Amino acid sequence: xxxxxxxERALELRGIFxxxxxxxxxxxxxxxxETLLDLYGEDIRARAYVTQDPARGERMLRPDFTVPVVxxxxxxGAEPARYxxxxxxxxxxxxxxxxxxxxxxxxxxLFDRTDPEAADAEVFCALQSxxxxxxxxxxxxxxxxxxxxxxxxxxxxxxxxxxLRHIWRPRRFRQLLNRFSGKSPLPExxxxxxxxxxxxxxxxxxxxxxxxxEIAARIEALRADADEPPIARGEVEMIDxxxxxxxxxxxxxxxxxxxxxDHPPLRAAVDRFERRCDALAARGVNVDxxxxxxxxxxxxxxxxxxxxxxxxxxRRPDLPPVATGGRYDALTARLGQGxxxxxxxxxxxxxxxxxxxxxP
Amino acid sequence: xxxKLGVPSKGRLMEKTFDWFGARGITLERTxxxxxxxxxxxxxxGVSLVLLSAGEIPRELEAGRIHLGVTGxxxxxxxxxxxxxxxxxxxxxxxxxxxxILAVPRAWVDVTTLDDLDGAAxxxxxxxxxxxxxxxxxxxxxxDYLRDGGVADYALVDSQGATEGTVANRTAEAIADITSxxxxxxxxxxxxxxxxxxxxxxxxxxxxxxxxxxxxxxxVLKQLCDMLxx
Numbered sequence: 001x002x003x004x005x006x007x008e009r010a011l012e013l014r015g016i017f018x019x020x021x022x023x024x025x026x027x028x029x030x031x032x033x034e035t036l037l038d039l040y041g042e043d044i045r046a047r048a049y050v051t052q053d054p055a056r057g058e059r060m061l062r063p064d065f066t067v068p069v070v071x072x073x074x075x076x077g078a079e080p081a082r083y084x085x086x087x088x089x090x091x092x093x094x095x096x097x098x099x100x101x102x103x104x105x106x107x108x109x110l111f112d113r114t115d116p117e118a119a120d121a122e123v124f125c126a127l128q129s130x131x132x133x134x135x136x137x138x139x140x141x142x143x144x145x146x147x148x149x150x151x152x153x154x155x156x157x158x159x160x161x162x163x164l165r166h167i168w169r170p171r172r173f174r175q176l177l178n179r180f181s182g183k184s185p186l187p188e189x190x191x192x193x194x195x196x197x198x199x200x201x202x203x204x205x206x207x208x209x210x211x212x213x214e215i216a217a218r219i220e221a222l223r224a225d226a227d228e229p230p231i232a233r234g235e236v237e238m239i240d241x242x243x244x245x246x247x248x249x250x251x252x253x254x255x256x257x258x259x260x261x262d263h264p265p266l267r268a269a270v271d272r273f274e275r276r277c278d279a280l281a282a283r284g285v286n287v288d289x290x291x292x293x294x295x296x297x298x299x300x301x302x303x304x305x306x307x308x309x310x311x312x313x314x315r316r317p318d319l320p321p322v323a324t325g326g327r328y329d330a331l332t333a334r335l336g337q338g339x340x341x342x343x344x345x346x347x348x349x350x351x352x353x354x355x356x357x358x359x360p
Numbered sequence: 361x362x363x364k365l366g367v368p369s370k371g372r373l374m375e376k377t378f379d380w381f382g383a384r385g386i387t388l389e390r391t392x393x394x395x396x397x398x399x400x401x402x403x404x405x406g407v408s409l410v411l412l413s414a415g416e417i418p419r420e421l422e423a424g425r426i427h428l429g430v431t432g433x434x435x436x437x438x439x440x441x442x443x444x445x446x447x448x449x450x451x452x453x454x455x456x457x458x459x460x461i462l463a464v465p466r467a468w469v470d471v472t473t474l475d476d477l478d479g480a481a482x483x484x485x486x487x488x489x490x491x492x493x494x495x496x497x498x499x500x501x502x503x504d505y506l507r508d509g510g511v512a513d514y515a516l517v518d519s520q521g522a523t524e525g526t527v528a529n530r531t532a533e534a535i536a537d538i539t540s541x542x543x544x545x546x547x548x549x550x551x552x553x554x555x556x557x558x559x560x561x562x563x564x565x566x567x568x569x570x571x572x573x574x575x576x577x578x579x580v581l582k583q584l585c586d587m588l589x590x
Contacts (some may be wrong), residue, residue: 003399024532037515038490038491041491041512041514041515042491042503042506042514042515042516043503043507044505045503045516047497070368094441094442094500097441097442130487141388155424162479162482164514165482165512169510169512171510172478172510187472187475189472189473189476189554190472190473190476193469193470193472199469199470200469202466202467202469204466204467204549205467205549206465206467207465207467207527207528207548208465208527208528208530208532208533209488209530209533210465210468210480210484210492210533214483214484214487215467215468215470217483218470218479218480218483219469221479221483222470222479244551257447290530291403308516323367
């Protein structure tokens with residue numbers, strides 16, 4: 001339930017973002033389910049409320065504001081643009097019935113193509129200063145570094161694409177990496193299929209949309225994959241080491257730069273990380289004590305593809321983060337029908353603020 | 361007050377349940393006309409029979425409106441969120457066996473594992489512009505199973521009956537449904553993946569953890585469990 005205190009706090013926070021130059025926007029609570037399903041996949045159904053409208057089809061109670069704000073911006077916003085909003089979001093909590101299924105979010109979103117690292121720093125600082133004085137711990141990460149590492153692997157395009165597709169599913173990612181590096185064997189059924197002279201010789205009729213050509217194309221792709229040499233051990237070790245990086249920003253930069261000496265594809269992404277730290281420092285953030293974890297944010301919604309961050313109540317590890325955010329460039333491309341714009345944003349949960357009881 | 365026992369109201373599931381209780385000295389029977397859903401219990405006092413659709417028994421157990429109920433494990437797992445906290449399985453009854461499986465067209469010679477399904481789904485989406493559709497009525501079980509299996513780029517489409525026909529009708533590319541012999545699958549040119557079933561189900565006697573009981577009810581329940589050998 002949203003309390004009056006939480007609502008007042010939400011409007012107050014929105015006021016802070018407005019004063020920082022953001023335009024206030026409103027979004028519908030009922031969103032077309034199709035867009036969200038297409039974007040997030042079936043998992044969103046387990047996390048959001050879907051309802052039926054006889055005339056409009058499936059609608060979803062907004063699980064967040066990011067998607068409608070991006071759509072609104074792509075439909076003709078000026079550049080650069082800063083938006084803020086405050087309102088309820090709705091999440092099903094099947095696995096955690098004790099958690100709120102309806103709560104307020106106050107957000108700040110920035111669309112800017114000139115200087116992404118400065119934009120990252122601006123959003124982080126906007127949230128941090130709105131939360132100033134509270135006993136919070138900041139966590140940061142950068143999905144872009146792992147993506148750069150995968151995109152630079154010395155293996156086939158198909159394998160890199162398969163790994164990138166599962167960046168946000170660590171277990172499946174690991175399973176594929178083990179397969180591609182020869183650490184785990186091919187499944188027996190795959191081996192049998194590849195050994196057949198004419199695997200398409202099957203008496204069963206082709207039924208449904210997936211046709212003979214598609215089946216043949218996948219067998220062809222599986223054959224090509226079987227001929228592909230394993231991903232080199234050094235590259236797998238690089239991914240492992242990268243994922244284990246968890247230290248304060250300056251040490252993380254050193255560590256990743258060291259990795260980049262042997263793995264040049266990492267360098268541009270690590271440079272971006274360093275520039276971001278400089279931009280944060282220029283805004284007064286003490287990056288010497290700011291935590292960085294390369295694997296942070298990998299299991300949340302699969303649209304963050306660069307900088308990611310969260311603020312946690314130090315004395316209440318049982319609570320969800322007070323604030324979270326990150327960069328979602330790819331999302332704007334998928335929603336933009338050919339257009340895209342670098343974007344970064346974050347949200348604060350006033351109800352969690354009320355629970356930790358701190359006043360700024 | 362009495363202990364309320366919910367039993368499927370028709371068909372083989374009802375008859376076999378009656379047989380199972382009968383073999384343990386408790387006679388369950390339908391009373392009145394063929395079409396009337398009322399029943400009687402003999403062999404023990406203080407137990408009443410409630411005839412219900414098997415699909416509604418999980419809900420009635422959860423709400424505590426019946427103390428005991430016979431239904432399939434599949435229905436309990438699908439319909440009740442955190443089912444372990446709401447019902448306790450007392451005994452598997454040894455009939456009504458069925459597996460919840462994921463099946464694809466037999467012609468998909470390249471798809472036998474979840475890993476294959478994931479690969480095929482990625483290619484399908486790239487080619488057709490929408491996610492590979494899987495028809496089912498077991499949304500939660502199938503979604504959890506595919507999430508654990510690391511499958512992406514699929515969508516579930518609801519199918520409450522004749523699910524095996526959806527592929528030929530082009531409203532889905534694959535299905536997830538209950539099968540006992542696999543004959544309907546074969547007749548519709550489908551075959552299960554070579555993985556463990558999503559769930560192995562059978563008729564099971566469940567106890568509601570939420571139903572209120574008087575001391576007398578507790579005594580009856582104890583006597584009933586003794587007779588049933590539980």
